[in-house]
Amino acid sequence: MKLVHSAVALSVLSLALLPTGASAQVPAEPTFADDIAPIFYDSCVTCHRPGEIAPMSLISYQDARPWARSIKNKVETRAMPPWHLDREIGVQAFLNDPSLSDDQIATITKWVDNGAPQGNPANTPTPPEFAPADAWQIGEPDLVVQFPAYTVPAAGPDIFGDLYTDFGLTEDRYITAIQTKPVGDKARQVVHHALSYAVEEDESGDRMGGGTFLVEYASGKQAEVYPAGSGLKLPADSEARLSYHLHSIGEPTDAVVELGIKFLPVGTEPEHIRYSKQLGGSHGNTIGVLDLPAGEISRSDGYARFNKAARITMFQPHMHMLGTYQCIEFIYPTQPVQAETVNCASFDYNWHMNYNYTDQETPLIPAGTILHVSSWLDNSAANRANKDPKNWVGAGQRTIDEMAFAWIGWYDLEDDEYEAAVAERQEARERTENDN
Numbered sequence: 001m002k003l004v005h006s007a008v009a010l011s012v013l014s015l016a017l018l019p020t021g022a023s024a025q026v027p028a029e030p031t032f033a034d035d036i037a038p039i040f041y042d043s044c045v046t047c048h049r050p051g052e053i054a055p056m057s058l059i060s061y062q063d064a065r066p067w068a069r070s071i072k073n074k075v076e077t078r079a080m081p082p083w084h085l086d087r088e089i090g091v092q093a094f095l096n097d098p099s100l101s102d103d104q105i106a107t108i109t110k111w112v113d114n115g116a117p118q119g120n121p122a123n124t125p126t127p128p129e130f131a132p133a134d135a136w137q138i139g140e141p142d143l144v145v146q147f148p149a150y151t152v153p154a155a156g157p158d159i160f161g162d163l164y165t166d167f168g169l170t171e172d173r174y175i176t177a178i179q180t181k182p183v184g185d186k187a188r189q190v191v192h193h194a195l196s197y198a199v200e201e202d203e204s205g206d207r208m209g210g211g212t213f214l215v216e217y218a219s220g221k222q223a224e225v226y227p228a229g230s231g232l233k234l235p236a237d238s239e240a241r242l243s244y245h246l247h248s249i250g251e252p253t254d255a256v257v258e259l260g261i262k263f264l265p266v267g268t269e270p271e272h273i274r275y276s277k278q279l280g281g282s283h284g285n286t287i288g289v290l291d292l293p294a295g296e297i298s299r300s301d302g303y304a305r306f307n308k309a310a311r312i313t314m315f316q317p318h319m320h321m322l323g324t325y326q327c328i329e330f331i332y333p334t335q336p337v338q339a340e341t342v343n344c345a346s347f348d349y350n351w352h353m354n355y356n357y358t359d360q361e362t363p364l365i366p367a368g369t370i371l372h373v374s375s376w377l378d379n380s381a382a383n384r385a386n387k388d389p390k391n392w393v394g395a396g397q398r399t400i401d402e403m404a405f406a407w408i409g410w411y412d413l414e415d416d417e418y419e420a421a422v423a424e425r426q427e428a429r430e431r432t433e434n435d436n
């Protein structure tokens with residue numbers, strides 16, 4: 001049957017494209033100047049440079065040398081650069097995968113084992129230039145909205161909450177690119193993390209829930225540009241909500257955050273409307289019901305049905321402090337039922353990682369597919385993020401409550417578009433097989 005076939009095609013294709021690891025390019029005597037600096041400049045210094053989030057700079061030999069042992073450990077365990085996707089399961093082709101190759105890891109390991117030599121300083125490449133921290137990465141926005149300032153005290157616990165402002169739109173528009181930007185160096189330091197939403201009002205003027213998710217801000221990740229031909233709807237008269245996580249930096253600081261947005265021209269609709277929703281919470285809704293006894297690891301399962309065929313563009317696990325691991329599975333509308341685990345990822349609340357599929361490997365699902373999200377939450381003392389292993393925890397909005405759902409980015413396909421996309425993928429797969 002056709003649908004069964006398409007599900008199988010998906011998994012086989014992802015295997016066919018896995019790197020073969022055939023080209024061993026590990027220098028015999030790696031040096032910082034010739035071999036290590038190029039890796040750090042590509043994969044580390046976006047965060048490991050002065051004024052950024054990481055604890056030390058890795059730009060110069062003098063900066064990096066004292067960290068050699070720790071660097072070996074972090075790259076061998078793949079803790080750095082941060083990427084928490086389970087590499088043993090499912091699709092592995094992502095637009096934003098920062099992982100080092102096995103050869104790069106072997107090069108760093110050998111360098112450290114050889115005493116981390118500098119080599120000839122003259123061979124060190126020029127460090128990359130970074131756009132000023134407050135540049136718009138998306139180009140000049142069509143609309144900039146600023147949230148009211150929140151004054152973060154000099155010291156105190158982390159602060160969580162919401163700020164609102166108006167978008168001031170009188171008609172629906174479609175977003176093609178969006179960026180969150182704390183204004184100024186100081187604001188950048190206090191804003192740990194922020195999510196933006198578009199909130200609509202009901203007839204009586206009350207806010208309708210938490211709104212539609214727009215974009216996430218976390219250091220290292222600020223801008224989002226949607227795939228060509230797709231756009232996210234920003235409804236007329238909606239309000240912007242900023243859900244923030246701020247922390248103190250030793251002096252009172254105004255956290256001022258702006259959203260910059262680029263739109264399709266007025267009156268234009270995109271070919272595909274891109275959705276991003278919180279799916280697969282337990283009992284079918286976002287927050288759901290969680291029952292997490294003290295000292296135990298629990299699993300939460302949630303489901304969502306896709307009534308139309310779809311191209312899945314993004315997966316992002318969402319839990320709070322107790323979350324440790326999440327998988328997404330598709331249950332296809334076939335007889336007999338076929339299911340496929342598409343991805344699993346470890347979870348760490350300090351890192352909000354999202355996984356954007358490459359165009360060639362975006363999962364394609366037929367109408368009627370069910371998404372199954374399984375989330376593991378560890379309320380035992382073994383979980384180092386667990387501040388209170390003696391207490392029961394349930395579902396809720398506060399950071400000390402839990403959540404367990406996945407953000408899924410997708411756009412709908414008509415059945416014939418779906419069939420065409422599956423056929424195209426099948427052909428690509430046959431071409432790859434013939435080349436091998």
Ligand code: HEC
Nearest residue numbers: 043044046047048053054055067070071074080081082220
């Ligand atoms: C997205 C930002 C980011 C990238 C990219 C990144 N790091 Fe980090 N790194 C951090 C942050 C933040 C910390 C401290 C918190 C933590 O460990 O999670 C850290 C911690 C470390 C540590 C531990 C420091 C200590 O205190 O012992 C090492 C070593 C390290 N990184 C090496 C690297 C290397 C090598 C690369 C590139 C191959 C890299 N990192 C890429 C953000 C990053």
